[in-house]
Amino acid sequence: MRKEYLYTPGPVAVPPDVLLKLAEPMYHHRSKRFQTIFSEVNAKLKQVYRTANDIITYTASGSGAMEAAIVNFLSPGDKVITINGGKFGERWVNLAKAYGLVQQEVKIAWGSAPDPKEIETLLAADPSIKAVYTQLVETSTGTLYDVQALGAVVAQTPAIFVVDAISGLAADDIPVDAWQVDVCVAGSQKALMIPPGLSFMSVSEKAWALAEKATLPKFYFDARKARKALAKHDTPYTPAHTLIGALNVSLDMILKETIEAVVARHARLAAAVRAGVAALQLPLYSKRPANALTAIETPGMDAEVIKKELDKDGILVAGGQDEAKGKIIRIAMMGYANDADVMNAVSSLEKVLKRVGYAFTPGAGVAAAQASLLGA
Numbered sequence: 001m002r003k004e005y006l007y008t009p010g011p012v013a014v015p016p017d018v019l020l021k022l023a024e025p026m027y028h029h030r031s032k033r034f035q036t037i038f039s040e041v042n043a044k045l046k047q048v049y050r051t052a053n054d055i056i057t058y059t060a061s062g063s064g065a066m067e068a069a070i071v072n073f074l075s076p077g078d079k080v081i082t083i084n085g086g087k088f089g090e091r092w093v094n095l096a097k098a099y100g101l102v103q104q105e106v107k108i109a110w111g112s113a114p115d116p117k118e119i120e121t122l123l124a125a126d127p128s129i130k131a132v133y134t135q136l137v138e139t140s141t142g143t144l145y146d147v148q149a150l151g152a153v154v155a156q157t158p159a160i161f162v163v164d165a166i167s168g169l170a171a172d173d174i175p176v177d178a179w180q181v182d183v184c185v186a187g188s189q190k191a192l193m194i195p196p197g198l199s200f201m202s203v204s205e206k207a208w209a210l211a212e213k214a215t216l217p218k219f220y221f222d223a224r225k226a227r228k229a230l231a232k233h234d235t236p237y238t239p240a241h242t243l244i245g246a247l248n249v250s251l252d253m254i255l256k257e258t259i260e261a262v263v264a265r266h267a268r269l270a271a272a273v274r275a276g277v278a279a280l281q282l283p284l285y286s287k288r289p290a291n292a293l294t295a296i297e298t299p300g301m302d303a304e305v306i307k308k309e310l311d312k313d314g315i316l317v318a319g320g321q322d323e324a325k326g327k328i329i330r331i332a333m334m335g336y337a338n339d340a341d342v343m344n345a346v347s348s349l350e351k352v353l354k355r356v357g358y359a360f361t362p363g364a365g366v367a368a369a370q371a372s373l374l375g376a
């Protein structure tokens with residue numbers, strides 16, 4: 001018998017009540033029934049984002065909303081800053097390239113976070129820069145960026161501040177309005193706890209003003225069209241309405257716990273994972289570790305082997321990408337995760353480390369993770 005535990009940084013485990021919602025019979029999306037659900041979801045999404053801004057819902061994976069965050073606000077030849085500290089920062093760079101933008105790429109070492117001072121200097125040197133693109137959590141390295149400080153810097157300039165919070169929203173803190181985020185992108189299969197297929201984009205008044213002038217080509221992702229439909233609790237094209245119905249259930253779970261408590265739970269679980277791996281003498285890959293996931297180095301061992309061995313036991317984690325391939329495993333306690341998941345992941349990791357011949361004190365990781373969860 002195989003029983004699986006999904007600790008990958010998306011997709012994540014989907015709660016039973018959400019799965020049951022997804023098992024309901026099909027209905028038509030041009031209906032009062034859908035409009036009611038969509039208006040509820042939009043109100044709840046704003047509470048999770050902690051924003052008064054409109055939030056556009058796209059039937060697309062997270063990268064679709066990332067593309068929307070480019071094409072809706074810019075024109076060919078516009079200047080932008082892209083922060084690149086891993087696979088997803090690289091995605092901003094590639095999107096900006098694909099659309100012929102003039103970009104100042106701020107390349108930082110994998111595992112490190114951008115320095116807001118550096119961004120401030122770049123913006124001061126060129127007031128024609130239209131937008132700054134970053135991540136909240138760079139998922140390829142498990143690194144949390146200082147979005148609050150970056151937001152404070154960008155808010156002083158004419159540029160808009162665009163944050164990919166696809167893995168971060170509802171795991172790490174991002175009060176969108178308080179932190180002056182103009183455009184915040186999220187995805188459904190991360191801490192929002194539903195399957196892949198939806199992505200989201202909040203848009204501030206500052207960003208809507210740019211949208212009025214933006215001439216990059218767009219059709220499906222046109223946010224102005226989506227905003228018109230949104231006013232009538234509708235979408236321009238067929239939405240993945242069954243996923244939106246599922247989201248209505250998962251957002252209820254998040255708001256019942258409160259978004260602050262959800263973030264605090266993620267912080268607590270991530271701290272316990274870090275305590276566990278520290279006791280096993282495994283270094284963290286990130287200098288500024290996120291709540292959403294923990295990237296763990298496997299010195300002297302092939303991380304891909306560790307990942308495969310964990311898989312044999314039904315424990316699903318992610319490996320490293322590009323320069324981190326074979327060097328790290330990434331364990332996400334994201335969304336539908338609790339103390340037992342941490343204990344399961346850490347003790348399973350210990351078992352696999354024993355199997356591959358790594359030298360450590362058996363139980364050290366488990367004891368440290370448990371002590372952390374107990375607040376000891």
Ligand SMILES: *Cc1c(COP(=O)(O)O)cnc(C)c1O
Binds near residue numbers: 088
């Ligand atoms: C998962 C993720 C994405 C990619 O989203 P897709 O749904 O795979 O298109 C983008 N950015 C970050 C930070 C992510 O974690």
